Amino acid sequence: MANERPFERLLVTGGAGFIGSCYVRDVLGRRDGTRITVLDKLTYAGNEANLAPVRADPEMAARLTFVHGDIADADAVRPLVDAVDAVVNFAAETHVDRSILEPEAFLATGVIGVHVLLDACRAATGHPRFVQVSTDEVYGSVPEGHAREEAPLAPRSPYAAAKAAGELLVRSYVITHVVDAVVTRGANTYGPYHHPEKLIPLFITNAIDDLPLPLYGDGLQHRDWLYVSDHAAAVDHVLRHGIAGETYNVVGGAERANREVVTALLERLGKPWSLVREVEDRPGHDRRYAMDGAKLASLGWRAATTFEDGLAATVDWFVANEAWWRATKAGDWDGWYERQYGRRLANGRAAARDGV
Ligand code: NAD
Ligand code: TYD
Numbered sequence: 001m002a003n004e005r006p007f008e009r010l011l012v013t014g015g016a017g018f019i020g021s022c023y024v025r026d027v028l029g030r031r032d033g034t035r036i037t038v039l040d041k042l043t044y045a046g047n048e049a050n051l052a053p054v055r056a057d058p059e060m061a062a063r064l065t066f067v068h069g070d071i072a073d074a075d076a077v078r079p080l081v082d083a084v085d086a087v088v089n090f091a092a093e094t095h096v097d098r099s100i101l102e103p104e105a106f107l108a109t110g111v112i113g114v115h116v117l118l119d120a121c122r123a124a125t126g127h128p129r130f131v132q133v134s135t136d137e138v139y140g141s142v143p144e145g146h147a148r149e150e151a152p153l154a155p156r157s158p159y160a161a162a163k164a165a166g167e168l169l170v171r172s173y174v175i176t177h178v179v180d181a182v183v184t185r186g187a188n189t190y191g192p193y194h195h196p197e198k199l200i201p202l203f204i205t206n207a208i209d210d211l212p213l214p215l216y217g218d219g220l221q222h223r224d225w226l227y228v229s230d231h232a233a234a235v236d237h238v239l240r241h242g243i244a245g246e247t248y249n250v251v252g253g254a255e256r257a258n259r260e261v262v263t264a265l266l267e268r269l270g271k272p273w274s275l276v277r278e279v280e281d282r283p284g285h286d287r288r289y290a291m292d293g294a295k296l297a298s299l300g301w302r303a304a305t306t307f308e309d310g311l312a313a314t315v316d317w318f319v320a321n322e323a324w325w326r327a328t329k330a331g332d333w334d335g336w337y338e339r340q341y342g343r344r345l346a347n348g349r350a351a352a353r354d355g356v
Helices: 018-029 048-055 074-082 096-101 104-123 158-177 199-208 228-241 258-269 294-298 307-320 322-328 333-347
Strands: 009-013 035-040 064-068 086-089 129-135 181-186 188-190 213-216 222-227 247-250 255-257 276-279
Touching (some): 018 035, 018 228, 035 074, 048 064, 074 104, 104 129, 104 158, 129 158, 129 228, 158 181, 181 228, 188 307, 199 213, 213 258, 213 333, 255 258, 307 322
Parallel strands (some): 009 086, 035 064, 129 181, 181 247
Antiparallel strands (some): 222 255
16 A cells, blocks of 8 residues: 655654755655654764755755764664654665775664664654665666566675665565565765765866766766756655555666766766766675666656766756865865775776766
């Protein structure tokens, strides 16, 4: 049965991150009386400035409560879950490269944290609905065709393995404890407020500063690109219309090779391809992600933003919001950048423009 409850009181975990903050801004922006509590640990990726547009509007700000905390902290989580109609879980460590270097936090949040949230939902008297925001990376690399929801889980990075483990915990709580839960598997997401460690914002911000753009391997890996407000809208659609116990792929419908993405963003910025460096590949690099979106389409949802429009809006946002991304490239950024790219860039070479 589709769930038709109004879901007017939401707990949004990871709501200070990239997609979670878009969800909070968009849902509160509809002005339909929904109240949101954000629970966020404010890791290096969490940023309260992502919620500034809400804070700037007194009517929206009055419907937002921010709690600084960890989803793996059961004492903090239980009373928050008890007070809501639904929990939407965006909280996670999300960068594949970091999961290769330091996987521990991925497991703490992706496994223990998800378990704590599910257990709080099980115990809550109001039987809140639980939405687990997962990823296409749980399918592993998809050499051809498009993965449907019933395809086997075959994660290949510690990040993807932690996300798959979270999904399996959801499944176990649906079956054993009859928790009302749904799972979304989103494609590669991009847009405003994207942390500059990821491909698109890293390359835009480096290119603005005429810094080298480290393209892994041959740059012919394929991703399906999903604009952030489409991803947020799909999660909300599944919250409101998804069938308990089901999983939904969220596709962008924009499969591109990384080289094509880089070409497009450089064109929009008016920067030269000569900034691109071919560098040592990511270990275990998934060649292609691709999903079938028919199941969510049958519930009435489709992405609204083309890749061309979304990328133009994203590039323009980064150009107009230098203060935001320069602040996220402060603090521990230099240490991270040196560790991840120092040797790669020293050994890298100019990338030929062909091969797309
Ligand atoms: P992000 O890294 O920008 O944000 C993650 C947020 O979670 C941050 O605000 C961080 O502070 C918070 N957080 C981390 N650990 C926490 C903990 N233990 N307790 C509370 N808060 C914690 O990530 P994102 O790109 O916005 O991704 C959000 C979700 O969507 C993740 O679950 C991710 O796996 C999933 N997803 C992302 C993409 C993508 O391309 N970005 C695609 C599909 C699915
Ligand atoms: P990323 O944004 O890290 O997302 P994911 O690994 O979750 O798909 O990377 C997107 C693609 O871009 C992926 O094929 C790896 C590649 N990439 C680079 O070539 N260079 C980089 O510096 C980064 C961060 C990613």
